[in-house]
Amino acid sequence: MALRARMAAVAMLGVAATTVSGCGYNTIPTQEEAARAAWAEVQTQYQRRADLVPNLVATVKGAAAQEQTVLTEVTKARASATQPKFDASTITDPQKFQEFQAAQGELGMALGRLMRIQESYPELRSLEGFTALQSQLEGTENRIAIARRDYNQAVQTYNTTLRTFPSVIWAKTAFASSQPMQMFQATAGADKSPEVKF
Template structure:
């Protein structure tokens, strides 16, 4: 009886030690950090899609008042088509080439929107159009939400990448999961990390580019609520 009890106690101790060892190796922390980063990436994509959904109405409204801006309107429409055609699944956030392609497409659309909104300054009637003003407000809020979503994603990626590179979780990352570092969002087009200016109280001018998404997020988050 005593031997049987001792045997069961030994097995229990072994299982407990093994569980503790696996936990220390990131069995739980790695997938938790991974799923959090993927969820944040979904938020980034949702906000970019929200922006893409606003653009057709914006282009149509501007076209009614500024037919001479046809070249700018065409470029924005083409940039939107390209941006929406490049989709990155959560499984692709470890692929630098795919992420760079997505970021470049969104950056080109941001640049095109910036040029379009700057051209509107020459059309007072358009600037007072109620439909345009509503689109302006929605676009401004969306750009702020994009900045916040990118910041949150980058923070989640940093946490995940740190987890899979730090002992003892690095053991589980390599042996159990074969984990790869995720790619943070980095603007690849000059000025793409700055939201297009959508206020027409004064001549449009790009805001100073923040050093990174983390630095810009607090103000953006407040404005995007």
């Protein structure tokens, strides 16, 4: 009799564990953490770009002093992009997210103008340091695009989970403080190539 009671208890425990694991309770925090990890990767790639910019500007300054205006724009844009402190709360605050995206967009456009300058200066293209930094910067821009894409995918999954059944039940009860996260969108003017005038 005791053996039957124990077996029944183990069976009930197994059923309860299966029910709880399949109920979706862990889905929201799991997806929220995945989105936050993707956000951290976006920030890492933007920091990498911010770290490369001063080196690129210094290299170009030596060879293209006449383009001081563009170099000044890049320096200001970098300062603007790295000055505000953006943290994990940025992804749930639409205003802070737009500020972050606008600052990064300005830096991206300024860098685009800087990269186009090198096409007009053969001596600049031949500088080994410039070529290496340009390659690093181009690779960083690609990494940023991939990190933003991955972040948007993680946020889409998370935001959808907050709104769909059965996880919406958990979102309204146990995880009521979980807020939808913001997604990256194209920067205003991104559909136009940066214009460089000489």
